[in-house]
Amino acid sequence: MIEVVLWGGTGHSRVLRELLSHLGITVSAVIDNREIEPPFAGVETIRGIEGLKSWLDRRDDCSIKPSYALAIGGGYGRDRLAIAQDLDALGLPPISLVHPTAMIASDAVVGLGSQVLIGATVATCVQVGRCSIINSRASVDHDCIIGDGVHIGPGATLCGQIEVGDGVFVGAGATVLPRIKIGSDATVGAGAVVTKDVPAGSTIVGVPARPLQAQ
Numbered sequence: 219m220i221e222v223v224l225w226g227g228t229g230h231s232r233v234l235r236e237l238l239s240h241l242g243i244t245v246s247a248v249i250d251n252r253e254i255e256p257p258f259a260g261v262e263t264i265r266g267i268e269g270l271k272s273w274l275d276r277r278d279d280c281s282i283k284p285s286y287a288l289a290i291g292g293g294y295g296r297d298r299l300a301i302a303q304d305l306d307a308l309g310l311p312p313i314s315l316v317h318p319t320a321m322i323a324s325d326a327v328v329g330l331g332s333q334v335l336i337g338a339t340v341a342t343c344v345q346v347g348r349c350s351i352i353n354s355r356a357s358v359d360h361d362c363i364i365g366d367g368v369h370i371g372p373g374a375t376l377c378g379q380i381e382v383g384d385g386v387f388v389g390a391g392a393t394v395l396p397r398i399k400i401g402s403d404a405t406v407g408a409g410a411v412v413t414k415d416v417p418a419g420s421t422i423v424g425v426p427a428r429p430l431q432a433q
Contacts, residue, residue, distance in 0.1 A: 221246045222313055223270070225301050226289030227257045233335065234289050237317055246284050247273060267304050274308065285313040288331060288349055293387030293405055295367030298349045302331055312349070320352075329366070347384070365402065374406075383418060392427075 220243045224231045227250040235245050235258060248257055249264045256263040264273050274283070286305045288298045302312060312331030316322060322340045329348040334340055337355040344358050347366035352358060354372045362376050365384035370376065372390045380394050383402030388394065394412040401418025410427040421430040 219244060220313075221284045223247045223249060223284050223286050223310070224289040225249045225286060225305070227254045227263060228289075230291040231257055231289035234287050234315065234333070237315055237335070238287070240318065241315075243313075248289075267308075270305075271308065283308070283310045286310045286331075287313050287315060287333070291351065291353070291369060293369065295349070295369055295385040295387065296403070298331075299367040299385070302349050341378075353390075359396075371408065 222238055222243055223246055224234060227248045231248060238245055245258065245261055247262045247264050249270050251266050254263065264270050288301060290298050314328055314330055315333045317334065317336045319336050320334045320338045322328065322334060323342040325342055326340045326344040328334060328340065328346045329350065331349040332346050334352045335354045338352045339357045340346065340352060341358060341360045343361045346352065346364045347368065349366060350364055350368040352370050356370045356372060356374045358364065358370060358376045359378040361379045364382045365386065367385045368382050370388045374388045374390060374392045376394045377396040379397045381399045383400060385403040386400050388406040389408035391408055392406045392410045398412055398415055400416040403419045404416045405421040406412055406427065407423030410423050411425045412422065413426045416422055422428060423430050
């Protein structure tokens with residue numbers, strides 16, 4: 219029987235638990251760095267990496283490690299990558315999750331620990347890195363290269379041949395036109411229409427998208 223621990227105990231964890239249940243996979247525990255109310259009845263909630271180490275040591279067969287899924291949405295891609303590194307060091311394998319309603323081309327590559335959620339499309343010759351999220355109804359068209367720790371928000375559209383750097387967050391309903399390059403750790407606001415390359419670390423909003431002006 220496959221079992222999974224979820225890192226993160228808020229909204230995205232509920233999305234992933236529903237998907238895991240649909241796939242017949244058990245959630246054994248939820249880990250969070252914060253003090254939170256247990257999100258699921260009958261599922262133990264653990265505080266941080268030290269709590270997880272203790273929990274693993276208490277298991278009946280501590281040599282068998284559960285897989286992990288990162289239930290951290292939003293623009294926290296670098297956090298996902300850092301947590302993944304800690305969990306990898308403990309010997310926990312990442313699980314890649316694909317919703318049954320998602321469409322992934324036969325020659326697309328989805329990296330370890332990434333998630334393709336309900337109604338999403340990943341087209342031919344797409345590469346998706348580690349610990350990335352292609353969220354509900356998002357569309358990633360042909361020949362796109364998606365880095366590690368990326369989040370493509372619900373309903374966002376990436377046209378063909380787009381390059382997306384590590385840690386990028388593309389907000390819900392955004393559209394990125396073909397052959398655009400989005401630099402690492404950039405943020406694309408919800409509903410934006412991206413017509414030009416996006417510098418690393420920048421935040422762009424609007425139609426057409428422009429740099430967010432400081433208030």
